[in-house]
Amino acid sequence: MTAAGRSRILVVDDEPSLVAVLKPVLEAQGYEVRVAVDGAGALGAVALFGADVVLLDLGLPDIDGKEVIARLRRTSDVPIIVVSARHQEGEKIAALDKGADDFVNKPFEIGELMARVRAALRRRQNAARRPAAFHAGPLTIDVATRRVTIAGETIKLSPKEYALLTTLAESAGQVVTHRRLLAAGWGDGAADTQYLRVYMGLLRQKLEEDPAEPRLILTEAGIGYRLADDLPPGFG
Amino acid sequence: MSSYRDLGRSTIRDLRLHLSGRELLSSVMIVAISSSLAVWSEPTVGLVSAALLFVLGVMIVGALHGLAAALLAAFVAFMIYNFFLTEPFLTFRLSTTTDAAPFVAFNVVALIAGVLAGRLQDRAKAAQRANLQLASLLETSQQLQAAVRETEVLTTLDASAPARLGLALHVFQHDGGGLAMLGGGAVPAGVAAVAQQVWTSGTATQLDHIVAVPLHAAQGPFGVLVAIGDHATDVVDAAFLSALAGMLALALERAALSSRIAEASALARSEELKTALLSSVSHDFRTPLAAISASASSLRDYGAQLDAGAREQLLRSIVNECERLNRYTANLLEMSKLQAGLSPTGSLVDVVEAVGAALKQVRGKLGSRQLERHLPAAPLLVRADAALFELALVNILANAIAYSDDGARIMVSVAQAGGEAAIDISDAGFGIPPGDLDRVFERFQRVARYEAAPKGSGLGLAIAKGFVEAFEGRIWAETPGLDGRGTRIAIRLPAAAPQAEAA
Known part of the structure; x- marks a missing residue:
C-alpha cells in the first residue's frame, strides 16, 4: 500500500499513550502528523495548519468532541474520523449527525484505522473530481449509464436500490448512517429503518456472493452501513 | 356528623339531677338572699311583689344549676314563704287553698328554668365536645401528615385525643389471609371478633365499651380501626372514629407507598452503581487497550517501516499500558473486597x-x-x-x-x-x-x-x-x-x- 503523498493528519487525543503510538506509525506511513490535546488546540490547528484528515477523540478535556465537530464544520469540510472509547451508539450517531465522516472504536487495530484514513482521503479526492465510475472489489458502478456490474456481469437494480448503493459508494469505506440512507431512498420525511433493512437485504441478495455473510455491504450495528472498498479487486 | 345535630335537636341528656356540694351551697345562698329580701320588704312592697322576689331566686338557681337545684329551691322558697308571709304566720300550715297557688307557681317556674338551663348547658356541652373533637382531629391530622412510616403513624395514633382520654386504639389490616393487628402485641379479648364483624359487614359498630369502624383506602377497604375502653362511647362515637379512620387510612396508604418508593430507589441506586462500574470498566479498560492494540498491530503490520526508536517506543507503550490495566484491575478487585467487608490484613x-x-x-x-x-x-x-x-x-x-x-x-x-x-x-x-x-x-x-x-x-x-x-x-x-x-x-x-x- 503506498502512502498518500504528504497528506496532513491531525490527531486530537488527550491520552498521551495513544498519541505516542499513532504519531510514529502514521509518520512511517508517509503522513505529516500534528497533535492537539484538546478541542481548542484542534480548532486552532485546523485553522493554521490545515488538515486532510482529523482523527478526533470525543472525550476531550475542554470542549465536548461533538461540539468540536460542529465548530469545525462551520469553516471546514475536512474529513473527521471519530476515534473514541465511547461505546454508546447514540454518541457516535450524534457525532456523525454533527458532520463527522466516520468512526473507529477503541481499541482498534492499526490496519483498521489506516483503512479509514485512506477511505477519507480518497473520498476527499473523489469529491473534487467526480469520478465517472466506482470500483470496489468485484463491484463496478458506471455513474453515466447507471450500470452496475459484479465481476463483469450486469445486475438489474430498482431505482431505490440504485440510489442506496450510490449513496454508499459515494462514501465508500466510510460508514453511512441510517438517516442519510433513508433520506437518499425515501426523502427526508421517511424514518423507518425497517424499510432500509429490507432494501439492504435485497441489495445483498443481488450483490453478495453469500448474502448471509456480506463482504461488500457491511452492517454497523445501530448506526448504518459501510460499503467495503478495500476488498481484493477480483474482476473489478 | 349527624349525631351532633341529633344531640342539639331532640334529646336532652343532661337534666342535671345530681348536685355538687358547691352547687348546693350556691343554691342555698341564692334562696337565702332572695327569701330574706322578700321577707324584709314584704311589709312595704306587699305580698305579691315579695312573692316575685322568691320566683326570681328560684329562677336564678334553675338557670345556674339546673332542674334539681331549681326544684329544691322552689320547695325551700315555698316553705319560707309559707312560714313567714302567709297566715298563720310562723307555721307551715296552709290556711287557705289559695295559699297553695304560690307553691304551684314556684315549682312551675323552677321546672321551666331548670329545663331551659339544662338544655342550654347541653347545647353548650355538645358544641364544646364538637369543638374538642374537631380540634383533636385537626391536631391528629397535622401529626399524621408528618408521619412517613407505619410505626410513626401508629405512634401518632397513640398520642391522639381518644388515646389520651384512656381509650386503646387498635388498627387491623387485612392482608389477604385475614385481619392482623398492626404494631404487634396481644389482641385484647373480644376485639378480634368485633373487628372481624366490622370487616365483614363493612359498617361501623358502636357498643358501650367498643367502637369500630372500617378503614378505606383508594383501592377499597383494607382494615378496621377499633377503640376500646370503659364507656368508650362517652369519648368517641362512630362518626368521630370514622373521620379519624379516614385520615389514618390516608396516612397508612402513604406510608406503604413511601416504603415502596424507598425500596425502588435503593434498587435503582444499586443498579446505578452497577452501570457506573460497567461504564467505568468499559472506558478505563478500553483506553489502555487501544494503545496496546494499536502498538501491537503497528509492529505486526508496519514493523519493517518503523525505525528502531519508534519500535522501541511502541513496545514500551505496550508494557506501560499493561501496567495501567493491571492497576485498574487491582483497584476493582480491592474495591470489591473492601466493599464485601473483608478486612485487609495488617x-x-x-x-x-x-x-x-x-x-x-x-x-x-x-x-x-x-x-x-x-x-x-x-x-x-x-x-x-x-x-x-x-x-x-x-x-x-x-x-x-x-x-x-x-x-x-x-x-x-x-x-x-x-x-x-x-x-x-x-x-x-x-x-x-x-x-x-x-x-x-x-x-x-x-x-x-x-x-x-x-x-x-x-x-x-x-x-x-x-x-x-x-x-x-x-x-x-x-x-x-x-x-x-x-x-x-x-x-x-x-x-x-x-x-x-x-x-
Whole structure:
C-alpha cells in the first residue's frame, strides 16, 4: 500500500499513550502528523495548519468532541474520523449527525484505522473530481449509464436500490448512517429503518456472493452501513 | 356528623339531677338572699311583689344549676314563704287553698328554668365536645401528615385525643389471609371478633365499651380501626372514629407507598452503581487497550517501516499500558473486597518505604511536573496492608498528576504528628470545588474537570478511603493544595510502636 503523498493528519487525543503510538506509525506511513490535546488546540490547528484528515477523540478535556465537530464544520469540510472509547451508539450517531465522516472504536487495530484514513482521503479526492465510475472489489458502478456490474456481469437494480448503493459508494469505506440512507431512498420525511433493512437485504441478495455473510455491504450495528472498498479487486 | 345535630335537636341528656356540694351551697345562698329580701320588704312592697322576689331566686338557681337545684329551691322558697308571709304566720300550715297557688307557681317556674338551663348547658356541652373533637382531629391530622412510616403513624395514633382520654386504639389490616393487628402485641379479648364483624359487614359498630369502624383506602377497604375502653362511647362515637379512620387510612396508604418508593430507589441506586462500574470498566479498560492494540498491530503490520526508536517506543507503550490495566484491575478487585467487608490484613509497614514504592510507580507519568519530597530520615511505622497502602498512594499521586498541568509542583510530605503518621500529597492542579471535598471519596465520583469524559475509574480515592479507614486512620481533602490552588489529600494513620516489630 503506498502512502498518500504528504497528506496532513491531525490527531486530537488527550491520552498521551495513544498519541505516542499513532504519531510514529502514521509518520512511517508517509503522513505529516500534528497533535492537539484538546478541542481548542484542534480548532486552532485546523485553522493554521490545515488538515486532510482529523482523527478526533470525543472525550476531550475542554470542549465536548461533538461540539468540536460542529465548530469545525462551520469553516471546514475536512474529513473527521471519530476515534473514541465511547461505546454508546447514540454518541457516535450524534457525532456523525454533527458532520463527522466516520468512526473507529477503541481499541482498534492499526490496519483498521489506516483503512479509514485512506477511505477519507480518497473520498476527499473523489469529491473534487467526480469520478465517472466506482470500483470496489468485484463491484463496478458506471455513474453515466447507471450500470452496475459484479465481476463483469450486469445486475438489474430498482431505482431505490440504485440510489442506496450510490449513496454508499459515494462514501465508500466510510460508514453511512441510517438517516442519510433513508433520506437518499425515501426523502427526508421517511424514518423507518425497517424499510432500509429490507432494501439492504435485497441489495445483498443481488450483490453478495453469500448474502448471509456480506463482504461488500457491511452492517454497523445501530448506526448504518459501510460499503467495503478495500476488498481484493477480483474482476473489478 | 349527624349525631351532633341529633344531640342539639331532640334529646336532652343532661337534666342535671345530681348536685355538687358547691352547687348546693350556691343554691342555698341564692334562696337565702332572695327569701330574706322578700321577707324584709314584704311589709312595704306587699305580698305579691315579695312573692316575685322568691320566683326570681328560684329562677336564678334553675338557670345556674339546673332542674334539681331549681326544684329544691322552689320547695325551700315555698316553705319560707309559707312560714313567714302567709297566715298563720310562723307555721307551715296552709290556711287557705289559695295559699297553695304560690307553691304551684314556684315549682312551675323552677321546672321551666331548670329545663331551659339544662338544655342550654347541653347545647353548650355538645358544641364544646364538637369543638374538642374537631380540634383533636385537626391536631391528629397535622401529626399524621408528618408521619412517613407505619410505626410513626401508629405512634401518632397513640398520642391522639381518644388515646389520651384512656381509650386503646387498635388498627387491623387485612392482608389477604385475614385481619392482623398492626404494631404487634396481644389482641385484647373480644376485639378480634368485633373487628372481624366490622370487616365483614363493612359498617361501623358502636357498643358501650367498643367502637369500630372500617378503614378505606383508594383501592377499597383494607382494615378496621377499633377503640376500646370503659364507656368508650362517652369519648368517641362512630362518626368521630370514622373521620379519624379516614385520615389514618390516608396516612397508612402513604406510608406503604413511601416504603415502596424507598425500596425502588435503593434498587435503582444499586443498579446505578452497577452501570457506573460497567461504564467505568468499559472506558478505563478500553483506553489502555487501544494503545496496546494499536502498538501491537503497528509492529505486526508496519514493523519493517518503523525505525528502531519508534519500535522501541511502541513496545514500551505496550508494557506501560499493561501496567495501567493491571492497576485498574487491582483497584476493582480491592474495591470489591473492601466493599464485601473483608478486612485487609495488617503488618508493620514503613510509610517512607511505601511512599518511595508508590513514587517509583508514578515517576514515568510525571512529565515535567516538579516533585518535591519531604520525608523523615527514620522509618515511620504504621500497621497496614502494604500492597493496599501502595495502591492507595499510587491512586492519590496519579490523581495529582492527572489533575494538574505539566510543569506544576507536586509535593509529598511524611511526618510524625503526635501518635500519628501524617502523609500529605499536595498539587497545584485544577483543585476541587469546596462543596465536593467530601464527595471525591465516593465511588465513581470524579471531579467535573470540564463537561468531557474524565480520566480514571473514579475508584482511586474511594479505595484510598476504604484502606485508610480499615486501619483506623483518617483521610480528607483540602483546597487549595499548593501555590494557592490545587488539592491536598491528607492521610493520618495511627503510628505503630517500633518495638512491636520485635515481638
